[in-house]
Amino acid sequence: MRQAGARSQRVAVVIPAKDEVDRIAGTVRAARAIPHVDLVLVVDDGSEDDTQHAARAAGAVVVRHSVNRGKASAMETGASVVAMRDVEGRPPRLLLFLDADLGETAVATAPLVPPVLEGRADCSIAVLPPQPGAGGRGIVTGLARRSIARATGWNPTQPLSGQRCLTRAAFEAASPLSRGWGVETGMTIDLLVAGLTVMEVPCDLRHRPSRNDLAGQLHRGAQYRDVALAVNTRRLRGVRVPASRRGDDAARQKPGRPYRAWATSPEG
Ligand SMILES: O=c1ccn([C@@H]2O[C@H](COP(=O)(O)OP(=O)(O)O[C@H]3O[C@H](CO)[C@@H](O)[C@H](O)[C@H]3O)[C@@H](O)[C@H]2O)c(=O)[nH]1
Numbered sequence: 161m162r163q164a165g166a167r168s169q170r171v172a173v174v175i176p177a178k179d180e181v182d183r184i185a186g187t188v189r190a191a192r193a194i195p196h197v198d199l200v201l202v203v204d205d206g207s208e209d210d211t212q213h214a215a216r217a218a219g220a221v222v223v224r225h226s227v228n229r230g231k232a233s234a235m236e237t238g239a240s241v242v243a244m245r246d247v248e249g250r251p252p253r254l255l256l257f258l259d260a261d262l263g264e265t266a267v268a269t270a271p272l273v274p275p276v277l278e279g280r281a282d283c284s285i286a287v288l289p290p291q292p293g294a295g296g297r298g299i300v301t302g303l304a305r306r307s308i309a310r311a312t313g314w315n316p317t318q319p320l321s322g323q324r325c326l327t328r329a330a331f332e333a334a335s336p337l338s339r340g341w342g343v344e345t346g347m348t349i350d351l352l353v354a355g356l357t358v359m360e361v362p363c364d365l366r367h368r369p370s371r372n373d374l375a376g377q378l379h380r381g382a383q384y385r386d387v388a389l390a391v392n393t394r395r396l397r398g399v400r401v402p403a404s405r406r407g408d409d410a411a412r413q414k415p416g417r418p419y420r421a422w423a424t425s426p427e428g
């Protein structure tokens with residue numbers, strides 16, 4: 161079905177942005193150049209700088225939270241606004257979530273679209289090359305990766321990557337989103353538990369990495385808290401794929417391969 165309509169299928173880029181005036185224009189311009197994209201939506205998440213005007217001047221549709229609500233909330237606002245702009249009688253747009261700090265490299269997320277457009281994956285996730293200046297020690301990344309693996313059997317390379325393309329149905333299967341920085345970890349678990357297919361795709365992107373300074377460590381503390389909350393709420397509710405029902409061989413997982421957690425359908 162999706163294959164037949166693939167050429168006419170449109171994509172909306174959704175960019176959550178908080179105080180990104182230096183980079184948002186480049187990110188918006190690059191996003192507009194991605195094939196199949198007909199809408200670039202920036203959700204200004206209560207910025208105190210001029211993010212909204214810079215985004216609009218670069219050609220984005222802009223909506224704004226009057227107060228800061230966190231990245232996940234900005235994503236939900238973005239998805240709702242896209243739904244209002246979807247055209248009756250045509251398939252809902254694919255959603256391509258991009259961070260605001262990618263600048264001109266945002267165009268390198270174009271390879272995320274074909275696997276979803278062609279129905280090979282319900283959600284594709286960018287794997288970034290090593291980032292100059294990055295100061296992390298892998299603690300938050302490790303927590304997210306282990307937690308996803310425990311719940312579903314999948315070992316993602318970059319579990320925190322927020323550059324993701326997904327169908328509207330997949331977005332709904334992952335809704336409501338986990339708060340703040342737990343959004344990617346919660347989404348990946350929810351998609352796999354719902355029986356959907358995810359796939360990591362290498363993309364040559366540059367972003368502003370968190371450094372090994374006080375601000376960077378405080379940021380990682382908030383990330384750790386939010387990832388742990390996303391994981392623990394799911395664990396308490398028993399949201400997981402039972403080990404006896406798991407399908408795709410975890411040992412063969414690598415970027416470029418679609419992964420589906422269940423051997424049979426979740427209901428079967
Ligand atoms: O309150 C906020 C804070 C940030 N952002 C935006 O969210 C995106 C990601 O924020 P950033 O500061 O770049 O975070 P990083 O630590 O670099 O993010 C990494 O880790 C996050 C999960 O912890 C993922 O969401 C990101 O995609 C991934 O790049 C950017 O567009 C921000 O402007 C908001 O919309 N609201």
Ligand SMILES: O=C(O)[C@H](O)COP(=O)(O)O
Pocket residue numbers: 294295296297298299300301302320369370379380383
């Ligand atoms: O710097 C990073 O990669 C993120 O903030 C995650 O931190 P981590 O190094 O603790 O995984």
